[in-house]
Amino acid sequence: MSEITRMVVVLSLIAGFCSAALTAANIQLGPLVDKQTDLYVRGPALERLFGKPAGEVLGNKVIIHLAEQDIPVFFTRAEQAVSTLAVEAIGRGGFGGDLKIMVGIDLASERMIGMEVVSHSETPGLGARIEEITFRRQWQGLSTGDPIALTKDGGTIDAISGASTTSGAAVRGTNEALVFVRDHRDEILKSISELQKDS
Amino acid sequence: MAQKFTATLTAGLWKRIPPFRLVLGLCPSLAVTMSAENGMGMGLATAFVLILSNGAISSLRNIIPSKVRIASYIVIIATLVSIVEILMKAYFFPLSEQLGIYIPLIVVNCIVLGRAEGFASKNPPFISMVDGLSVGTGYAISLTLIGSVREILGAGSWFGMPVFGETFEPMAFLVSAPGAFVTIGTLLALQNLFSRWRGEKFIQG
Numbered sequence: 001m002s003e004i005t006r007m008v009v010v011l012s013l014i015a016g017f018c019s020a021a022l023t024a025a026n027i028q029l030g031p032l033v034d035k036q037t038d039l040y041v042r043g044p045a046l047e048r049l050f051g052k053p054a055g056e057v058l059g060n061k062v063i064i065h066l067a068e069q070d071i072p073v074f075f076t077r078a079e080q081a082v083s084t085l086a087v088e089a090i091g092r093g094g095f096g097g098d099l100k101i102m103v104g105i106d107l108a109s110e111r112m113i114g115m116e117v118v119s120h121s122e123t124p125g126l127g128a129r130i131e132e133i134t135f136r137r138q139w140q141g142l143s144t145g146d147p148i149a150l151t152k153d154g155g156t157i158d159a160i161s162g163a164s165t166t167s168g169a170a171v172r173g174t175n176e177a178l179v180f181v182r183d184h185r186d187e188i189l190k191s192i193s194e195l196q197k198d199s
Numbered sequence: 200m201a202q203k204f205t206a207t208l209t210a211g212l213w214k215r216i217p218p219f220r221l222v223l224g225l226c227p228s229l230a231v232t233m234s235a236e237n238g239m240g241m242g243l244a245t246a247f248v249l250i251l252s253n254g255a256i257s258s259l260r261n262i263i264p265s266k267v268r269i270a271s272y273i274v275i276i277a278t279l280v281s282i283v284e285i286l287m288k289a290y291f292f293p294l295s296e297q298l299g300i301y302i303p304l305i306v307v308n309c310i311v312l313g314r315a316e317g318f319a320s321k322n323p324p325f326i327s328m329v330d331g332l333s334v335g336t337g338y339a340i341s342l343t344l345i346g347s348v349r350e351i352l353g354a355g356s357w358f359g360m361p362v363f364g365e366t367f368e369p370m371a372f373l374v375s376a377p378g379a380f381v382t383i384g385t386l387l388a389l390q391n392l393f394s395r396w397r398g399e400k401f402i403q404g
Contacts, residue, residue, distance in 0.1 A: 007264045014259075014271050018278035025282045032289035040292050 042074075042088070042102065045116035049086050049104040050076050062191040064184055071180060073188055074102075082192055084113060087181055091173025095165045096121040099130070103177040105144055115139040115174060120166075127166035135160055135167070139174070144182075147175045207326055211333030218341060219387050223309040227301050228342060229379040235358050238346025239339060240294045244287065244302060246335025248279045249311055253331035255279075257319040272315045273306065280305045310338060348382050349373045 038061070043054035050057055057074055064071045074086040084106050091099035099120045104113035115136050122128045129135060138157050142148055148171055149155025150164070159167035181188070215221060218228045227245070232238040255275050256263075263271045284302050287295040295302060305311065314334055319327040350356060353373030355363045372378050 003264065003266075007267045010263055011267050011271060011274075014263075014274050018274055021278055022281055025285050029285050029289040033285065036289060036292040040296070 042072075042118055045102045045118050046074055046086060049102060049114050049116050050074075050084065052076065060192075060195075062188065062195055064180075064188060064191065066180075066184075073191075075192055082189060083107060085181065085188065086116075087177040088118065089173040089177035089180070091169035091171075093165065093172065094120060094122055094169040095127045095163065096123065099166070099169050099173060101170060101173045101177075103139075103174050105177075105181055110144045112139050112142045112144060112174075115170065117170075122163070122166050127160070127163040129160050129163065130166050130170060144178055147178065203326065204329060207330050208333050211330070211335070211337040212340070213337075215334060216337040216341060217310050217334060218338070218383070219390050221310065221313070222387075223313055224338065225383070227304065227308065228345060228383060229376070231298055231301050232342055232346040232349055232379060232382075233374050234350040234354070234356075235343055235346040236294070237297055238342035238344075240287075240291070241298055241301060242335075242339025242342035244283050244298075245305055245308060245310065246332070246339050248276065248283055248305055249314060249335040249338075250328050250331035251279050252276045252311055253314055253319040253327040254324050256315045257322060257324040257327035260320050268320065269312075269316075272312060276311055276315070277306045310334065345379075345382055345386065348386070349378055353378055 035058075038058050039054060043058060046057050047054045057076060060075050060077075062073050062075070064073060069090075072088045075082050076084045084104060086102050086104050088100065088102050091101050097120075099122075100118040102116045102118050104115070105111075106113050117131050117136075120128070120130060122130060135158075139148075142156070148157055150157050150159050150167060150171055152159070152164070155171070157167065157171055211217075213220075218224050224245070227241055231241045252272075252275055256272055259271070259275075280303060283305070284295070287298075287302060314331060318330045322330070347357060350358075351362055352370050354371075355361060355367045355369040370378075373382065
């Protein structure tokens with residue numbers, strides 16, 4: 001065997017073996033990683049949204065598969081019926097990239113219970129103030145029937161001063177979540193009842 | 200054989216202790232030792248990678264053609280580091296968030312590649328793994344030590360537990376980047392002074 005072939009064969013063998021090992025590790029530990037991400041990244045947002053410890057609500061999770069993306073939906077129950085949903089949405093076009101937000105929706109009264117930021121990379125002191133309660137509180141009690149908008153576009157949400165790009169991204173993400181829930185409500189409820197049967 | 204075994208096992212703890220004696224792998228030593236816990240986590244992750252990569256590279260040392268050895272080493276090391284990263288995300292999520300980019304950067308840590316090239320490629324698997332264990336343990340101890348000094352003096356706590364009373368005013372600059380240089384420099388100077396006092400021969404400079 002010539003030297004060149006030997007090099008190619010050895011290197012490919014090593015690379016192949018390494019990819020196999022990595023794939024195995026990913027498949028084996030993937031669900032655990034997802035669980036930990038839920039607990040530490042989404043957990044705090046869910047806790048504030050639902051007012052319950054994260055451990056209680058993290059299990060109440062269904063994933064709706066759409067053509068473009070998978071959307072995680074969390075829910076709580078009041079007397080057997082599903083009462084509130086928390087839908088994760090991407091707020092596109094933030095100042096430092098996309099925002100990941102969670103929109104809480106009360107199904108009975110068809111109003112929002114709040115908006116929480118799961119992760120963002122906005123400027124500290126400006127866009128990062130999206131985490132502050134004074135901004136997020138504006139979402140509470142808004143109707144889910146109509147899209148929301150910033151005041152400069154004739155809506156009710158006051159943008160954070162100096163960070164209208166960030167505020168706009170949060171509003172866009174919310175509207176996406178509202179449309180998603182309106183269009184896929186039956187699908188979400190069906191997945192939740194299937195989850196109930198399984199457990 | 201037995202003599203070589205003991206020599207290899209103890210070398211990493213004093214004679215070759217990283218990062219002080221080897222003065223390799225300084226980047227993570229400076230960057231992640233804000234607290235004792237971070238230092239220990241980083242040190243243990245590196246030690247784990249070091250033991251396994253030394254073992255793997257040493258068992259393949261006669262198969263790998265010397266022209267592509269660095270590429271092969273990097274592939275093996277990168278695989279091990281990715282596995283460590285997945286393991287950390289699955290079991291120690293908050294720690295992996297804190298260490299962030301420095302976990303994937305173990306791939307290019309000079310200690311790991313240095314031991315692979317300098318030791319594992321010339322010695323049989325078992326003794327190479329002993330070398331990895333010894334150097335890795337030395338690195339973990341050093342990082343924990345640096346982290347402890349910075350955390351105790353800079354934040355007034357050790358592994359998150361408060362050590363001084365309420366009245367202690369921490370030297371906050373020690374937990375920021377300049378404090379890392381000062382701490383490592385001081386520890387290195389102390390070690391060299393001690394070696395000189397004992398008349399050891401391997402002092403740098």
